[in-house]
Amino acid sequence: MKTKQILLDSRPKGTPTLETFKTETTELPELKAGEVLLQGLYYSVDPYMRGRMNDAKSYAAPFKVGEPIVGRTVAQVVKSQSPNLKTGDEVVGMFPWQEAFVASKDEVSKIDTSIAPASYYLSILGMTGLTAHLGLTIIGKPKAGETVVVSGAAGAVGMVVGQIAKIKGCRAVGIAGSDEKVRLLKEDFGFDEAINYKTTSNMQKAIAESCPDGVDVYFDNVGGEISDAVISNINFHARIPICGQISLYNSTEQPMGPRLQPLLLTRSALMQGFIIRNFSEQFQEAQKQLAQWVKEGKLKFTETTVQGFDQLPNAFLGLFTGDNVGKMVVKAK
Amino acid sequence: MKTKQILLDSRPKGTPTLETFKTETTELPELKAGEVLLQGLYYSVDPYMRGRMNDAKSYAAPFKVGEPIVGRTVAQVVKSQSPNLKTGDEVVGMFPWQEAFVASKDEVSKIDTSIAPASYYLSILGMTGLTAHLGLTIIGKPKAGETVVVSGAAGAVGMVVGQIAKIKGCRAVGIAGSDEKVRLLKEDFGFDEAINYKTTSNMQKAIAESCPDGVDVYFDNVGGEISDAVISNINFHARIPICGQISLYNSTEQPMGPRLQPLLLTRSALMQGFIIRNFSEQFQEAQKQLAQWVKEGKLKFTETTVQGFDQLPNAFLGLFTGDNVGKMVVKAK
Numbered sequence: 001m002k003t004k005q006i007l008l009d010s011r012p013k014g015t016p017t018l019e020t021f022k023t024e025t026t027e028l029p030e031l032k033a034g035e036v037l038l039q040g041l042y043y044s045v046d047p048y049m050r051g052r053m054n055d056a057k058s059y060a061a062p063f064k065v066g067e068p069i070v071g072r073t074v075a076q077v078v079k080s081q082s083p084n085l086k087t088g089d090e091v092v093g094m095f096p097w098q099e100a101f102v103a104s105k106d107e108v109s110k111i112d113t114s115i116a117p118a119s120y121y122l123s124i125l126g127m128t129g130l131t132a133h134l135g136l137t138i139i140g141k142p143k144a145g146e147t148v149v150v151s152g153a154a155g156a157v158g159m160v161v162g163q164i165a166k167i168k169g170c171r172a173v174g175i176a177g178s179d180e181k182v183r184l185l186k187e188d189f190g191f192d193e194a195i196n197y198k199t200t201s202n203m204q205k206a207i208a209e210s211c212p213d214g215v216d217v218y219f220d221n222v223g224g225e226i227s228d229a230v231i232s233n234i235n236f237h238a239r240i241p242i243c244g245q246i247s248l249y250n251s252t253e254q255p256m257g258p259r260l261q262p263l264l265l266t267r268s269a270l271m272q273g274f275i276i277r278n279f280s281e282q283f284q285e286a287q288k289q290l291a292q293w294v295k296e297g298k299l300k301f302t303e304t305t306v307q308g309f310d311q312l313p314n315a316f317l318g319l320f321t322g323d324n325v326g327k328m329v330v331k332a333k
Numbered sequence: 334m335k336t337k338q339i340l341l342d343s344r345p346k347g348t349p350t351l352e353t354f355k356t357e358t359t360e361l362p363e364l365k366a367g368e369v370l371l372q373g374l375y376y377s378v379d380p381y382m383r384g385r386m387n388d389a390k391s392y393a394a395p396f397k398v399g400e401p402i403v404g405r406t407v408a409q410v411v412k413s414q415s416p417n418l419k420t421g422d423e424v425v426g427m428f429p430w431q432e433a434f435v436a437s438k439d440e441v442s443k444i445d446t447s448i449a450p451a452s453y454y455l456s457i458l459g460m461t462g463l464t465a466h467l468g469l470t471i472i473g474k475p476k477a478g479e480t481v482v483v484s485g486a487a488g489a490v491g492m493v494v495g496q497i498a499k500i501k502g503c504r505a506v507g508i509a510g511s512d513e514k515v516r517l518l519k520e521d522f523g524f525d526e527a528i529n530y531k532t533t534s535n536m537q538k539a540i541a542e543s544c545p546d547g548v549d550v551y552f553d554n555v556g557g558e559i560s561d562a563v564i565s566n567i568n569f570h571a572r573i574p575i576c577g578q579i580s581l582y583n584s585t586e587q588p589m590g591p592r593l594q595p596l597l598l599t600r601s602a603l604m605q606g607f608i609i610r611n612f613s614e615q616f617q618e619a620q621k622q623l624a625q626w627v628k629e630g631k632l633k634f635t636e637t638t639v640q641g642f643d644q645l646p647n648a649f650l651g652l653f654t655g656d657n658v659g660k661m662v663v664k665a666k
Contacts, residue, residue, distance in 0.1 A: 265606035270605040272601075275598075
């Protein structure tokens with residue numbers, strides 16, 4: 001059986017382009033015992049994938065040139081050689097960007113689409129929701145009455161962070177890149193304040209004004225000068241979970257900036273990078289909590305769905321130009 | 334009751350001299366409820382006091398001209414108007430350079446001289462030992478087999494950090510500024526490796542070579558380019574307690590350097606500034622542990638003791654001419 005696949009054609013220097021990718025047709029192997037043939041339903045495109053396109057040591061191994069991009073995907077079982085998986089079952093896992101693919105039973109997790117749409121397992125009940133919830137609560141430790149600032153606030157993770165900050169009784173301040181996103185955060189997602197960094201000349205002052213009691217938690221999705229401005233406003237004992245640094249991912253030179261250690265020292269502040277895998281033991285409990293909040297209407301979620309497997313490269317590139325509101329997902333058909 | 338006191342007579346320009354100080358006799362006030370009359374036993378003289386002699390904003394307020402120098406002192410209760418303190422009790426606190434003085438019960442901490450000599454509470458059981466021990470163990474969390482790097486390794490705190498790293502079963506690597514210090518760290522204080530940053534052209538490479546398994550904990554006393562070199566070698570899940578940034582203290586402009594967040598993110602690393610006050614609830618337990626290690630001969634430190642209250646100015650001036658080895662303490666009688 002033949003299927004379409006999207007390969008990494010070359011490692012991008014700076015911002016990826018359509019030339020980074022190549023679409024080909026490949027032959028699928030015969031199913032062995034313990035394997036399933038899967039049909040992709042929803043594909044997740046995420047900023048972290050840019051890192052895997054570099055040939056550099058990181059938390060995830062680099063993609064290989066000439067091999068398919070791999071990402072989180074919801075798929076349906078078409079044919080099974082595993083007793084625990086039957087045709088029609090829906091599963092989630094890290095799969096190649098192919099229309100169809102073969103996976104071992106150990107690489108898939110069954111999902112229950114009776115409690116949420118399948119695509120939610122790529123977002124609010126998946127890595128996005130878990131990243132927001134566990135990064136904020138385990139590293140950020142927000143306490144009622146504190147101020148939580150989140151950058152990339154209109155992104156998939158950011159939106160959830162702000163809402164959980166509100167659930168925890170905090171003041172939630174978001175930073176985003178358009179007036180429309182600012183409006184959305186305040187009106188639809190309950191942020192107390194939101195700042196459009198593209199139209200704000202003095203971010204440091206704008207954050208000070210939006211955070212009259214200073215910044216206790218800064219959930220950092222973007223890095224760079226936006227983060228400099230937030231960090232200059234942190235309180236004593238502030239916590240800074242580093243979730244992403246999207247403003248720097250396409251840098252071709254070592255990014256330079258103000259040295260942070262003197263401020264971290266005088267404010268007794270904590271800064272910690274994390275990947276969600278670090279917290280895998282807390283996934284189950286966190287998913288229950290997230291499901292509960294969604295059910296109670298306390299946690300709203302927005303997806304941007306792009307239609308068509310062939311659109312995967314375009315959808316990914318759109319992450320870097322701010323095309324998406326909330327989680328970006330590609331629906332196979 | 335009259336007592337002798339040593340005042341700041343004039344603010345020094347450059348190196349202080351005996352003219353900086355003046356010895357006088359003063360009348361002590363009557364004890365009020367909650368106060369104790371104390372007799373000084375051991376007085377700490379420290380380089381940081383030079384800063385307080387300037388009329389400049391810093392982390393500690395300037396000394397006032399015509400008022401006594403204030404420093405960390407071990408004293409004995411002579412008379413008490415506090416139910417929790419009785420005659421003969423030994424205490425430590427920030428007290429004026431006087432032979433006797435009155436303090437409120439809230440300004441004194443009782444010390445236990447059954448576990449260590451009183452003077453140790455100004456050094457290995459005082460701020461120096463507590464900073465090294467609690468910063469390393471609470472933030473650094475060293476595990477047996479890991480590699481701990483400490484900058485400013487031949488300083489009072491750094492020496493203790495390296496020795497505790499060894500006690501915890503770690504590889505200890507120190508960074509210091511002379512071949513003599515490097516020799517001292519390796520031969521007398523048990524560091525596995527030490528690097529003279531002043532004679533090393535490629536620090537990043539030197540650290541990589543001294544830490545073949547990477548850096549798990551970096552106890553940072555200095556900041557700047559030395560820290561950049563260490564941090565570029567950190568392992569996944571590394572911890573970086575920030576204790577000092579002495580290389581940047583004299584900067585007149587915002588110090589710039591490579592942005593650290595991308596590396597903290599990809600390595601899931603933690604960086605945390607602290608002051609020892611944050612851990613005050615752990616002081617007592619930490620002092621017991623430090624005293625135990627000293628008793629067992631696992632933790633070495635050196636004191637230089639000068640005899641006589643009147644010698645306080647000379648002892649202080651001696652700090653700047655290298656008279657002391659290790660911690661300089663003045664014994665009242």
